[in-house]
Amino acid sequence: MSKIQRPRGTQDMFGETAARFDHVVETFNRVRKLYGFGRVDVPIFESTAVFARSLGETTDVVSKEMYSFEDRGGDSLTLRPEFTAGIARAYIENGWQQHAPLKVAAWGPLFRYERPQKGRFRQFHQLDAEVIGAAEPAADVEVIALGQQVLNELGVAGDVTLQLNTLGDAETRAAWRAALVAHFSAHMDVLSAESRERLAKNPLRILDSKAEGDRALVADAPRIDAFMTSEAGAFFDSVQKGLQASGVAFVRAESLVRGFDYYRHTAFEFVTDALGAQGTVIGGGRYDGLIGSMGGPDTPAVGWAGGIERLAMLVAAPAVGHVIAVVPDAPEMTEAAAALLLALRRAGLAAEMAYRGNAKRQVEIARKRDTAAIVFVRADGSRHVQHLTGDDAERAALAAAIAGVVA
RNA sequence: GCGACCGUAGCUCAAUUGGUUAGAGCGCCGGUUUGUGGUACCGGAGGUUGCGGGUUCAAUCCCCGUCGGUCGCCCCA
Numbered sequence: 434m435s436k437i438q439r440p441r442g443t444q445d446m447f448g449e450t451a452a453r454f455d456h457v458v459e460t461f462n463r464v465r466k467l468y469g470f471g472r473v474d475v476p477i478f479e480s481t482a483v484f485a486r487s488l489g490e491t492t493d494v495v496s497k498e499m500y501s502f503e504d505r506g507g508d509s510l511t512l513r514p515e516f517t518a519g520i521a522r523a524y525i526e527n528g529w530q531q532h533a534p535l536k537v538a539a540w541g542p543l544f545r546y547e548r549p550q551k552g553r554f555r556q557f558h559q560l561d562a563e564v565i566g567a568a569e570p571a572a573d574v575e576v577i578a579l580g581q582q583v584l585n586e587l588g589v590a591g592d593v594t595l596q597l598n599t600l601g602d603a604e605t606r607a608a609w610r611a612a613l614v615a616h617f618s619a620h621m622d623v624l625s626a627e628s629r630e631r632l633a634k635n636p637l638r639i640l641d642s643k644a645e646g647d648r649a650l651v652a653d654a655p656r657i658d659a660f661m662t663s664e665a666g667a668f669f670d671s672v673q674k675g676l677q678a679s680g681v682a683f684v685r686a687e688s689l690v691r692g693f694d695y696y697r698h699t700a701f702e703f704v705t706d707a708l709g710a711q712g713t714v715i716g717g718g719r720y721d722g723l724i725g726s727m728g729g730p731d732t733p734a735v736g737w738a739g740g741i742e743r744l745a746m747l748v749a750a751p752a753v754g755h756v757i758a759v760v761p762d763a764p765e766m767t768e769a770a771a772a773l774l775l776a777l778r779r780a781g782l783a784a785e786m787a788y789r790g791n792a793k794r795q796v797e798i799a800r801k802r803d804t805a806a807i808v809f810v811r812a813d814g815s816r817h818v819q820h821l822t823g824d825d826a827e828r829a830a831l832a833a834a835i836a837g838v839v840a
Numbered sequence: 841g842c843g844a845c846c847g848u849a850g851c852u853c854a855a856u857u858g859g860u861u862a863g864a865g866c867g868c869c870g871g872u873u874u875g876u877g878g879u880a881c882c883g884g885a886g887g888u889u890g891c892g893g894g895u896u897c898a899a900u901c902c903c904c905g906u907c908g909g910u911c912g913c914c915c916c917a
Binding site for chain 1: 841842867874875876877878890907908909910911912913914915916917
């Protein structure tokens with residue numbers, strides 16, 4: 434195909450799609466400020482080492498799923514596949530421990546070389562919130578509560594369930610992992626091919642295998658609770674109590690895990706079944722081991738990321754804007770109409786005027802553009818307001834606002 | 841990376857078991873009618889049926905490849 438087209442897994446967003454996306458981002462920005470999360474922006478590309486180090490050099494993720502390239506100077510760069518590694522790099526590089534506990538939020542594009550599916554793209558977008566430099570469970574609670582409030586205010590909380598788990602501390606995790614390996618190794622014969630692979634590379638992942646045959650094995654696999662140190666148990670307890678006190682409902686998800694060793698304690702996902710196989714709309718957890726493993730000081734941290742596209746698919750279509758159309762009745766009234774247009778805008782009212790066409794044509798255009806009201810500029814100097822949308826109260830409010838400008 | 845289904849006008853879709861100039865609605869452009877405001881009607885432009893190859897007298901339709909989409913698997917930082 435010689436015709437030019439967008440790269441696989443990318444999107445051109447316009448109209449309702451763009452409005453939904455915008456609504457998600459605006460809601461996030463409003464809510465994160467309520468929680469005292471400042472904006473942070475890090476580069477869209479980083480040295481490949483930033484992500485390779487955070488993920489472990491050997492994983493498939495690094496070798497197959499990152500957009501990496503050499504720049505003209507021969508440096509290996511990578512389009513960011515996640516926010517956390519870049520933010521951690523910035524934290525270390527800029528000495529942000531002076532601001533700890535640092536509460537930051539970001540949103541923007543991320544890139545992963547994957548096969549596109551519903552709610553999964555090669556260039557996708559996420560919201561992100563992190564608390565860096567706080568070891569207290571209150572940080573976990575605050576971060577999760579922020580996520581819950583974003584979902585509430587987007588009106589999608591009813592479709593979404595918070596799944597909560599703990600991975601314990603390093604000691605807990607290591608003991609549990611060893612017990613899982615022993616358990617599954619003893620049943621190699623019934624384990625699916627995929628899970629036998631996982632047993633070597635990432636045994637915790639067997640717990641969320643979709644293979645029917647693995648289910649029974651998973652059901653009587655060792656539980657993490659049996660290996661929990663008293664400190665780790667107390668931490669998880671504290672998180673759960675904090676969530677209850679915050680009115681955040683959750684379900685325990687014992688098979689919710691994270692693949693990398695730097696994850697500790699809290700792991701959580703806000704999940705929906707309304708989006709097929711890609712049901713996680715927000716996923717996060719505590720990653721106390723990451724910054725240390727990247728060469729920084731040992732720094733506890735907790736955060737989450739949420740898929741903007743997925744949230745945008747769940748939200749109700751945003752209401753159309755209250756744009757006022759100004760229509761000159763006759764060509765001679767064009768200048769007067771332009772003056773009114775300017776006055777409306779300076780008064781803070783969204784308004785527009787067609788570039789061409791007679792009055793009738795401009796009315797047709799206005800109607801097609803979901804205009805809230807039309808103001809006709811008549812030759813006798815009067816202004817006639819015609820409402821197109823809204824209930825009586827909205828119409829009255831808009832009429833009053835317009836009257837204030839026209840007068 | 842693997843599998844299934846799909847690809848016709850700007851958009852949403854038609855086109856009898858393969859059959860002659862590939863149609864409609866919406867949108868767009870023009871016109872008539874109407875005329876203080878969501879009118880109706882007429883006309884027009886617009887398609888190498890994703891692309892390439894094959895089978896056939898004949899392909900939108902069957903076969904292969906390729907690109908893209910959708911859904912699932914894998915992966916999920």
